[in-house]
Amino acid sequence: MVNKEIVISVKNVSKNFRVHLERNHTLKERILYAGRAKYRDFVALRDVSLDVLKGESVGLIGVNGSGKSTLLKLMSKILYPDAGSVEVQGRVSSLLELGAGFHPDFSGRENVFMNGALLGLSRKEIRAKLDEIIDFSELGDFIDEPVRSYSSGMYMRLAFSVAVAVDPEIILIDEILAVGDAAFQAKCMNRLRELRARDTTIIIVAHDTSAVERFCDRVIWMHDSRVKMEGKPINCIQAYLATVFRASNEGTNTMSFERSENIATSTETRSIQEDARHADLERAIDESGLRWGTGDVVIEQVEVSSGSGSGLVQCGEPLDITIRFSVKKDVEDVDFGIGFFTVDDVQCYGTNTRLDRYGNISLHQGTGSITFQSSDFCLLPGSYWIDVACSAADTQAYDYWRKAIQVQVYSDQNDVGLCRVPHQWSLSKVLIESYSRD
Template sequence: MVNTEKVIRVQNVSKSFRVHTERNSTLKERVLYAGRAKYRDFVALRDVSLEVTRGESLGLIGVNGSGKSTLLKLMSKILYPDSGSVDVRGRVSSLLELGAGFHPDFSGRENVFMNGALLGLSRKEIRDKFDEIIDFSELGDFIDEPVRSYSSGMYMRLAFSVAVAVDPEIILIDEILAVGDAAFQAKCMNRLRTLRARDTTIIIVTHDTAAVERFCDRVVWMHDSRVKMEGKPINCIQSYLATVFKASNEGSNAMSFERSDTSEISEEIRSINDRVSSEATDAGHRWGTGDVSIDEVVVTSSAGQGLVQCGEPLDITIRFSVKQAVSDVDFGIGIFTADDVQCYGTNTRLDRYDTISLVQGSGSITFHSTDFCLLPGSYWIDVACSAADTQAHDYWRRATQIQVYSDINDVGLCRVPHEWALSIDS
């Protein structure tokens, strides 16, 4: 039987923030200009209404500044609406900001007890769950170190481990999983699937549309502080990405308070590119003789650097330096999903490219695809320069990442060119 109980009701909610353009920073200015500081109102939400059913997994997507995070904070009662109402029924666990609820000078152990108490657990309940929390977080001896010494990934590990240990009826997640490594992200998604199987309501704010499509039952697309569209993930995501990349190709200025449709989109594209660049830097691992060193990997397409539309041309350019002359080398690429499934791999030797010999200096080589057929999602790219005996001069694991989008409905990893032919016997 389908559960139709509404655990979250957001009705005609509006929320704005006062943003000061000039501040009275000195005592003299505060006395002389009291009450006259210039400000403007930033409207984060405008007359937003939605309902969430028990056990539903809901994804909130949209460009930066569209109101997603504000809506999540209203649901968690961190903020309250200027007008309208938000009704939430059930124990709520929130992962809204990195390190929120943690005291930087306390150890991880002390913060587990403090954060658990904030989420409604008794001290005994926290003690009973403590080993489970630490095992899941994989922090080991770091649990007794002050959290100010933690990396962003360690913050996320601890916060997520505490949040899912309280057996929440509703869990709210705002982009925090993006800072974790691939293995722990996969572990978190598996735990969320377990919670979903127990009828836990899950609401996720993220820019990872591929994850939303795989995990969520329904998607709400926020745009210009309103609900632009809601429905099946594939439909909302296709409309959202089509708008994003259309505006990106047309070009626009940075986001401002007097927002146009395209100004928000431009900021979103920069956000995706910055995230891709940051993740690639963190994830890279290399080995080889060093006779040839890969300096840079640049992915370009009509959608922009690091962004690819399924079925469109793609270039992967490998820029390299030669420290010592080498002969009979080959260059190769490998494309992998976020959970390390190889989608494709090739090199110049397999493609029977002319024998490559290099002298000291620098150069570049470009892999060109006229019809890149991977379906929407995030993919890692490995690049390598190797000798004839397959010994690597430079193998760069997870050198960069690409985000593929599409307006087609196929599922899986790749699109196979095809057509249908119907024949009916009389």
């Protein structure tokens, strides 16, 4: 990755929008209010710099109005920056809004030609790809109906089919994938994976953080018109979700023209663990909607370690998950629990000390730790969220922590599914000479 060329370079870009309080569009108003036009500047981007390398898949996340879409529009040259520069190299195909460039009175087929022309394709090139495009869209008989009669999902199918058919070098996607049905979404993601494999640069704006996490190499978190954090998907998304949910709980999510100036720029590195340690008890446990409990026992830290390093394990190898906790009040009859979830929130496994028949655990004030040890960690490759909890016998949670930490599982074997079932094969009779377990 280090030696790859930069295909999108955004340097110190600022962009303001004029928010017209009253639009002076007519001549009379222009003359009457000349020189004192009534508008306010809304800062959409403030001194944003970033580079995207060839073949990278980048996810842009952030709350509504944080500048993601503006950034995408600047990259696609629909908008021009007020300050700074945006340089983009290569054929760009953008899916910014549904049905841009579709003419409602023409059929889907005719619109494929027009839309293809908008993306810079000749009629000949489109004709060569027409069947492929129509097949991909699965529109069937509707392809010869005027697009006026299409549903938004059908619009999106057609738009996406054309946009990926043009063999773009860079593809910019703004949220629109959310419209399609599950099957088509999966198909789109597969198509994007194919494009990615062909070294296409992909930039996605999405609110579906799990999709971003699965798909992107890098995530850029936009907040208040700036890049707040960029880096590995897991880290950014975790920090982003924590902040958003906390803000939502505090009711500070309301959008405003004035961007707070005092936000420390660039990266926010405070981790959730540190937050929990320093913030007062109740807040810490209530944090981000992903944690709840009475706070009699507080989980301070969760560590995942294996022979491969921290947070990483090879399928089939031993894994330790250590939960460090502090006891604020003497408690009796305590359970510790753990759960593994895929990024799509499918529970793979869950258990606790009671189910595993460890008997009564009583805790006195102070700190301690408990370790979940697996000698043969059998979940298949992927990233998994780990939930940890400390609760009372009557299932009243002292501290329940959703998505406390993530573990990455890798493997050198290509078996499929969720987990590896301990197994072996035995054949009653050797039918093939070369049969052996390799």
